[in-house]
Amino acid sequence: MGELWPVPDVLAYLAGRWRTERSVRDLAGGLEGRFEGLTSFDAVDSGGLIGRESGAFTWQGVTRPAERTLLYEPGNGPENGPGRVDVRFADGRPFHGLDLTSGHHVADHPCAADLYRGEFTVRGPDRWRTVWRVGGPAKDLLLTTDYLRETPDA
Numbered sequence: 001m002g003e004l005w006p007v008p009d010v011l012a013y014l015a016g017r018w019r020t021e022r023s024v025r026d027l028a029g030g031l032e033g034r035f036e037g038l039t040s041f042d043a044v045d046s047g048g049l050i051g052r053e054s055g056a057f058t059w060q061g062v063t064r065p066a067e068r069t070l071l072y073e074p075g076n077g078p079e080n081g082p083g084r085v086d087v088r089f090a091d092g093r094p095f096h097g098l099d100l101t102s103g104h105h106v107a108d109h110p111c112a113a114d115l116y117r118g119e120f121t122v123r124g125p126d127r128w129r130t131v132w133r134v135g136g137p138a139k140d141l142l143l144t145t146d147y148l149r150e151t152p153d154a
Helices: 010-014
Strands: 016-026 032-043 049-059 062-074 084-089 094-099 104-111 114-124 127-135 140-149
Touching: 010 049, 010 062, 010 084, 016 049, 032 062, 094 104
Parallel strands: none
Antiparallel strands: 016 032, 016 140, 032 049, 049 062, 062 084, 084 094, 104 114, 114 127, 127 140
16 A cells, blocks of 8 residues: 655644545444545644544445544643654543654554554655554454545535
8 A cells, every 4th residue: 555654733734624534344244334434634622633533324224424523632741753753532632652753653442341552654745544453352343444634616
């Protein structure tokens, strides 16, 4: 799929609108779903971005509206620079760190008895991917999301 694309400034890179396509696979049950929509990263007063994802999610033949919101804030601490951000849920709870200075990052998020492991890969100035593996007593999921920057005339 190509070489990694290092990102020196995560917030500058993400800012704007991205076409978003996600496949969701239930590895235990063999079911598959799909999300298609847009993710908009807009500036907030804190100096970070608010990422708003909205679109349609299809699961077992039923399509419903779907949305989520995440906050992307400049990383805290002396080792952090513009290549690293802290990702939070809409209510401010921590989700994971994100360091794209190499173009690749792996993050873990424990959630009750489940573990979410995300792999972030930047493939160019206008495309990146996340792959989340979710495992736990009742979950065995693989979520693969591709982001493609929308151009102003798209």
